[in-house]
Amino acid sequence: MTARPVIGVLLGGTSPEREVSLSSGTGVAEALEAEGWPVRLYDYGTAGEEKHGSVAARLEHALSEGELVDVELVFIVLHGGAGEDGRVQSFFELAGVPYTGTGVLGSSVSMNKWISKSLLRRAGVRVPEARLWSPGNPAPANIIEADWGAALGWPLVVKPVDQGSTVGFSLVESADHVPAALEKAAAYGGHVLVEAYIPGREVTVAVLEEQALPVVEIHPEHGVYDYECKYTAGKSTYTCPADLPQGVTRRLQEDALKAFDALYNRDFSRMDFRLAEDDTPFLLEGNTLPGFTATSLVPKAAAAVGISFNELCTRLAEAALGRKGAPI
Numbered sequence: 001m002t003a004r005p006v007i008g009v010l011l012g013g014t015s016p017e018r019e020v021s022l023s024s025g026t027g028v029a030e031a032l033e034a035e036g037w038p039v040r041l042y043d044y045g046t047a048g049e050e051k052h053g054s055v056a057a058r059l060e061h062a063l064s065e066g067e068l069v070d071v072e073l074v075f076i077v078l079h080g081g082a083g084e085d086g087r088v089q090s091f092f093e094l095a096g097v098p099y100t101g102t103g104v105l106g107s108s109v110s111m112n113k114w115i116s117k118s119l120l121r122r123a124g125v126r127v128p129e130a131r132l133w134s135p136g137n138p139a140p141a142n143i144i145e146a147d148w149g150a151a152l153g154w155p156l157v158v159k160p161v162d163q164g165s166t167v168g169f170s171l172v173e174s175a176d177h178v179p180a181a182l183e184k185a186a187a188y189g190g191h192v193l194v195e196a197y198i199p200g201r202e203v204t205v206a207v208l209e210e211q212a213l214p215v216v217e218i219h220p221e222h223g224v225y226d227y228e229c230k231y232t233a234g235k236s237t238y239t240c241p242a243d244l245p246q247g248v249t250r251r252l253q254e255d256a257l258k259a260f261d262a263l264y265n266r267d268f269s270r271m272d273f274r275l276a277e278d279d280t281p282f283l284l285e286g287n288t289l290p291g292f293t294a295t296s297l298v299p300k301a302a303a304a305v306g307i308s309f310n311e312l313c314t315r316l317a318e319a320a321l322g323r324k325g326a327p328i
C-alpha cells in the first residue's frame, strides 16, 4: 500500500468556540491516524486574538517552516470566527493547499444568518421571519415599539448574526427585556438578528456529498438547545432516525439539500431546523463546520447509515485530495 499523504488538522483557533474545536479536532486526528493517515496538529491561536491580524502570518509560517511544512491537505476542524466564515479557507485557497469542506463563498454566506435567509427564501426553503439590528443605529427602543413585537410576535429570539454554539442567545418575553438581549448579542462584535420564535421540535439534517442523512431529533433539557445542553453529557438526548411521519422526513431532507445548494456548501454540512407544531419545517441555519466529535450530530447521522467516524473522516480527506491542483 502506498503511504497516505500527510494531513494537517487545524483545531482550536481564536473564536468563542475554541474549546469545542479542540475536542472535535483531537477526535478527527485520532480517527485519521487510525485509518493510516500521518497527521500534524496545528492550533494557530488562543481565544480572543482574532482581531490582532496575526492569523495569516502564523499560518504562513506553519506552511513554510513550521508544523504544516510537509502537509498535502488541511483538514479544517475550526468552529466559528475566521475558521468557519471563509477567512481561513481563503488563505489555503490562495496558498494552493487543498482543504476539507465548504469553500470561501459558501463559508461566508452560511456563517451570516441574515444573508443566508435571503438565499434560502429564494430557493423555496422556509425560514423564521426576522429583522436585523445594527448596534447603535438607530436607537433600539424606537424599533421595538415601532416594529418587532407586532411584526414577529412574542417571545422573540435575539442572537448574534454570525456566531455558533448558541452564544449570545436570548429568548425575550417582553419589550423591556429587549435592550439587554441586544447588548448581550452585540458583545460578540457583529450585527444582531431578531427572529420570530418557532415553538416545536428541534431537528437537524446532515448532508454528506449531496446526500441527506437520516434526521436527528434533539431533546434538550432546557427546551432551547443552548450551550449547556450542547456540550454537557446528559443535558440532551437524541433520536436518530427521528420518529416522524415519512412525508415530514422527506420534506426535511429535501429542504436540507436545497439549502446545501443555495448556500454553496461542499462535501458536508448540517442544517438545523425547528419543526413547528403543524410539522412545517423552519430552517434556522446551515453549519459548514458543525461539531465533529465522534458523538456529535453529523457523525451520529452517518453512523445511522453505517458510516463509521473513521470512515467519515477519511471520505472528507479524500474529497479534498481530489481537488488538489484544481484552479482557484
Ligand SMILES: Nc1ncnc2c1ncn2[C@@H]1O[C@H](COP(=O)(O)OP(=O)(O)OP(=O)(O)O)[C@@H](O)[C@H]1O
Residues within 6 Å of the ligand: 128, 157, 163, 164, 165, 166, 167, 169, 195, 196, 197, 198, 199, 202, 223, 224, 225, 226, 272, 274, 284, 285, 287
Ligand atoms: N427562531 C428560533 N425559534 C426557536 N428556537 C430557536 C430559534 N433560533 C434559535 N433557537 C434555539 O437556539 C439554538 C441555537 O440557534 P442557532 O442554530 O440559530 O444558532 P447557533 O448558535 O449558530 O447554533 P450552532 O451551535 O448549531 O452553530 C437552536 O438550536 C434552537 O434551540
Ligand SMILES: [Mg+2]
Residues within 6 Å of the ligand: 272, 284, 285
Ligand atoms: Mg444551530
